[in-house]
Amino acid sequence: MATEKQIESLITKAQAKKQAFKVKKWHKFFFDREIIHSKAFWSLRTATAIKVLLIFHNKCKMERPQGSKAKSKNDFIIVNNGEIQFSYRDAKTNFGISAYAFRDAIDALVGAGFINITKAGSGQHRHCSLYAISKRWQDYGTADFTKEKRPKDKQHYGFQRKER
Secondary structure, three states, X not given: OOOXXXXXXXXXXXXXXXXXXXXXXXXXXXXXXXXXXXXXXXXXXXXXXXXXXXHHHHOOOEEOOOHHHOOOOXXXXXXXXXXXXXXXXXXXXXXXXXXXXXXXXXXXXXXXXXXXXXXXXXXXXXXOOEEEEOOHHHHXXXXXXXOOOOOOOOOOOOOOOOOO
């Protein structure tokens, strides 16, 4: 359980972040109502997974499509899809999410089809993972759903045996 000092520090950090958003044109984020009514959303077992999903949607940069791509005046596209950065350090310092809870939330979101990992980072080399918002959640619970997992680190560290 968080103490009052920890809660106050998180609130002041959030207020500082809020000040940074005021200089931008839009200080709102978009969240599709269909997500809340989906089977995939209700399959998320932890509140941390839902928080991380909301933070991912907050990190999206939205723009109106130009020309004939626009279906309506309320139609938007994600400009930075596939390039969304959300590091373990960012989760800990700015949102108070532990590394274990963040890892479990990422696993749950990838498994439910809300996000895809476009580039797996390496904490040892301080490379940040890149994420994309996915629409696979729409097929969750059907035969068309493609289940994915977080890619495992294939690099071997330390001394290695030579193959003969």
